[in-house]
Amino acid sequence: MSLLTPGVWECKNCYTRNVRKLERCSRCDCVNPLILSPLQASSVRSATYAVLDASNSGPSITSYGRDVDPTVRQLVPGSSPSPSRQRSQLSPGRTSPPRESAGLSAPPFRSVEVLFSPSSPFQRRPSPPSSAASPSAAFASYTAQQNATLHSQLTQAIAAHRSLMHEYAELNTVCDRHEDTIDRLRRDLVALDSVYRAAKQDAEAARGSLDAEKSATLEDRKRLEQRCEHLEREVEEREKLWRGKSSLIDSLQREKDASVLELRDAFAKERSEWNERIQGLELDLRSLHAEYKAQQTQYLTQSAEQQRLFASEREQYTESSQKLLRELSSSHHSALSKMTEEVSNTKELSSLLAKKEREMLQERVDHEQTMRIDAERRRERDTSDTKLELERVRQSLETVTKQRDELLSEATFQLEIVSELRTEKAACKAELSALRIAASSVQQSAAFAAAGPPISTILDGAIPNTLRAPQRSATTSPIPSLETRPHADAEERRRLEQQVKELTDALEESYQHSATLEGTLEQLRTEILDEKRSHQESLVALRSRNEQLEADVAKLRDELATQLSAPSPPASTTTAPDHETIAQYAQDVLRLERTIADLQRSMTTVQNDFADECADNEASKIHHEEQERALQQRLAASARRVEELQNSLADQQGENTKLVEECEALRVAMSDMEQSYADALSAVAPQ
Incomplete structure (x- = not known):
């Protein structure tokens, strides 16, 4: 079997196209098909996107938080990669595809822009009133008002934090669930690397x-x-x-x-x-x-x-x-005489x-x-x-x-x-x-x-x-x-x-x-x-x-x-x-x-x-x-x-x-x- 397009395999015997690599052809049952060779980064990404988009039915992570500011994204808990994901990098010279481009399925990511809405307690604090009251009373009232405001804001922040932590836990669960997929893709990439070398030699020969x-x-x-x-x-x-x-x-x-x-x-x-x-x-x-x-x-x-x-x-x-x-x-005798006369x-x-x-x-x-x-x-x-x-x-x-x-x-x-x-x-x-x-x-x-x-x-x-x-x-x-x-x-x-x-x-x-x-x-x-x-x-x-x-x-x-x-x-x-x-x-x-x-x-x-x-x-x-x-x-x-x-x-x-x-x-x-x-x-x- 030979590669025709990224993610599509073709049998050399009967020219049957298959979406994924098989040990035997699904039509003519030929033995020992070729293996997809490892590709370069851009080709691997394109092939991986095509395979994963064809196999998964959920929305891509790239669609979550698309309108969130990058500076705000850093404030959201769980936005940085986990240590387990940091350890899952490839060998030197190889780059792992980012998570937002991996095409994995995850629950909807709620927007955190509510923290910076006009009604958000994280907005800029109001200036103290300029009244003629005594400083202590004004400070007490201001303190009480500020404490109340801070309490309400803290309560809202705790609720938001709890919600975000819950979502973060769910996201970590989803990410851990997809670690196997990433490992499998890594093994496939290693196999693709060996196949790529063989295919490169074949291409040079052909x-x-x-x-x-x-x-x-x-x-x-x-x-x-x-x-x-x-x-x-x-x-x-x-x-x-x-x-x-x-x-x-x-x-x-x-x-x-x-x-x-x-x-x-x-x-x-x-x-x-x-x-x-x-x-x-x-x-x-x-x-x-x-x-x-x-x-x-x-x-x-x-x-x-x-x-x-x-x-x-x-x-x-x-x-x-x-x-x-x-x-x-x-x-004769009588005529003899006459004969002489008549001679x-x-x-x-x-x-x-x-x-x-x-x-x-x-x-x-x-x-x-x-x-x-x-x-x-x-x-x-x-x-x-x-x-x-x-x-x-x-x-x-x-x-x-x-x-x-x-x-x-x-x-x-x-x-x-x-x-x-x-x-x-x-x-x-x-x-x-x-x-x-x-x-x-x-x-x-x-x-x-x-x-x-x-x-x-x-x-x-x-x-x-x-x-x-x-x-x-x-x-x-x-x-x-x-x-x-x-x-x-x-x-x-x-x-x-x-x-x-x-x-x-x-x-x-x-x-x-x-x-x-x-x-x-x-x-x-x-x-x-x-x-x-x-x-x-x-x-x-x-x-x-x-x-x-x-x-x-x-x-x-x-x-x-x-x-x-x-x-x-x-x-x-x-x-x-x-x-x-x-x-x-x-x-x-x-x-x-x-x-x-x-x-x-x-x-x-x-x-x-x-x-x-x-x-x-x-x-x-x-x-x-x-x-x-x-x-x-x-x-x-x-x-x-x-x-x-x-x-x-x-x-x-x-x-x-x-x-x-x-x-x-x-x-x-x-x-x-x-x-x-x-x-x-x-x-x-x-x-």
């Missing part, structure tokens, strides 16, 4: 810490004022920026919603049209495939029939040639037949070479078209990959912005908690400083003037309000404007990406139409080539039929040419079979290429659908991002409002502490 705490309190107060001004300016700037940003985000959100709805409708419409076109293309492809299958089946059927016809014709030709050989061998004719016919065969062979070779060159050119053109198409698809894939990387980088940047906003929010919360802690420490320091001046008053000059807090005038400048403080922090404004600009750029990039995807889809549609047209042209070319081959086969068949229906030459002249013709026709048939197999392989290759292209188109369709879904997800992510920014704006505005309220409360609390501190200083200042 003097430096008190000065440091006061200076630290002033510095903390200045820093808190500067910080409050800075925070208020920052709060106002952030409120303005957040209001502008919220309006901008609302407008951007409206534009985004409108654009998203338009894009969604356009995408839905395009998707439906694209699905219809794809379904039409699939139906056309199925019909073409069925037609191709039917044509292939018909061609295979016709080829099988032609092979059967060729086989039957070959058998017939073999039988006829064998028959002819037999006939020739039977008529020349046979040689001529043989040369003509060989020349004709060579011409037919050259025509076939030229035709095959032309067909081979056309097929190679067509294959090279198809290969180049396929390579170009693959290159376009690869470029489109690279473009989409780049756009995806840009979107990922943009999402990463937006996540970094969110993390920065959360870090700033945590920093603001930490600063706010630090401000609260500093405000509580300032309040405690102000309370401790407010409790300091009474100690300097009680110690009566023990603390030097340099350690005392300076006086504050009643017109102390208050802390400026939130409305009158300047605004700053342009860097934060630029940063928030940069964030809004980046969000706007991100939305514009998303719109540009959507337009790019639409262009890519249109390009793919054009490419698919071109591919469909090229496939149709290739099918038409294949049909024309098939017709040309059929025409060639029919021509060969006609030539063979013509040759077979031609009249056979004589046996002597047609044996060798017939064998050569049969071998040539067999080679022609094998060549036609190989050509038919090549055509079938080319048809299969074209069909496989067409199937691969269909699969690629389906894959590109799936890829574009995935891109469309990714775009929708990105738009949804952008919408969520805008919503998160709006929520963070609302949270930040709420936190800014709370911060403004707390700053205002802190400003009011600091003003109240300053005013209370100034009032305490003005109350304890020397008058």
